[in-house]
Amino acid sequence: MSEDHEIEETETGTLPLDAWHRGKGGRMVEFAGYWMPIQYEGIVAEHEWTRTNAGLFDVSHMGQLMVTGEKAAEELEKLLPGAISTLKPGRVRYSLLLSEEGGILDDLMVTNATPWIEGDEEAGTEGHWGEPAYYVVVNGAMKWDDIAHLREFLDDEVTLTHMDEHALVALQGPNAATALNRVMRGVPEQLVFMQSMEFQFGEWPLRITRAGYTGEDGFEISVPAEYAEALCDRLCAEIEVRPAGLGARDSLRLEAGLPLYGHDMTDAVDPVSADLAFALTKKRRETGGWMGFEAVSAVLESGPKERRVGLAIEGRMPAREGAEIFAGERRVGRVTSGGFSPTLGRPIAMGYVATEHAAEGTELEIAVRNKRLPAKVVSLPFVPHNYYRGS
């Protein structure tokens, strides 16, 4: 492992697009140790714009890591419950970092970013895949812990690079592809949901991934920090694109049923209870060899005691994180994310409910202040996903 100096976060940091946000009228708040825009013109307006056109989100607080080396895949497989060695170049997978106890340390996206090396006729070499490389994007608030965890457990022959001189922006919405195609002609058609590519845009080396955290079609673009402002200006020059802040990002992901680390999952929750068993690749559930395997297998065997569910709430009063969920007089769960759905025009929530009360359609109550709000267990997402999986 290459050694980096220890960084102790004390003051609120600024990210490459800080001045750009302020220039656009972004209201800056402290988030994950950085100043980030919570909103520009308003959360609901940005939310609705993203659902109908395209919102541009700065997610540069997230940790962008590159894991390289001949043994990179097998080393990552010691820590991730997903299949990495069979992940083809250019493919993206959602995965989890787990503790020995099976708790979720973080959730992440891992991309096989192994480069294709062109052949050289004069030198007599053929085209071939270069050194295996995996691009990993982790949560901003967890990245320092994640880096420490990876450094501790990955073999020394594997190199972990923190790409802290890169910004990350997400262009999200039904018109994201149309807008991106006008700026970078031909790029969107080369990708479907959960695919990723390097793209040389003039002098800018970009990594473009068709994924996101809104439930919409869209792209995440990793860009060297010095070009981030110019890239955002280029994208926002398109009529479909407007900047959107963390507030809209949160309400969009809640509607899309996507869990948020530190709220809807923590190190006290296993992936089965968190309804993230899809991240446990079938084959690897049998073969094991990943941290947390025994603990998670036990839950798979016995079934989870509680489960993350969606909750549709009657009336207009939202239930927030921490609100207790009742079946009659019995407390059976708690809300972990809750708010108002601009798309549906009513409150929605996610929470953990004892398995015997977690079936779809179960009628429950949520305690908010001195009231009991009628709520029903519903399937997630609240608003259908609109991913592009090819025509």
Place this chain on the structure above:
Amino acid sequence: MARYFTDEHEWIDVEGDTATVGITDYAQGQLGDIVFVELPEVGSVIDKGKDAAVVESVKAASDVYAPISGEIMETNEALEDDPALVNTSPEEDGWFFKMTIGDKGELEGLMDDKAYKSFCDSL
């Protein structure tokens, strides 16, 4: 009619023994899109500084405290169907509740329009 302001960004219109209470334009701007307002029960008696209402924006819930002590006489039913009135007309149609003025002395020390404006400018 006199209008007073608190440092919690409420406005209070005083007419005789009755006060109409709402939150200021500055407050609604800070809260953002308001999706629900929980109003106090008519007939309840609330002491100055105690919870009187809750304003829910997309993002969070915020308490509104009673600016003075008194009995709630009427609440703004229009906010039930259209809580966004607090955003669009915070200091008129988006009023929260009317209350009796238990102690006129409590009005002393509240800000007038000019003082409130310079208070906001200083934030």
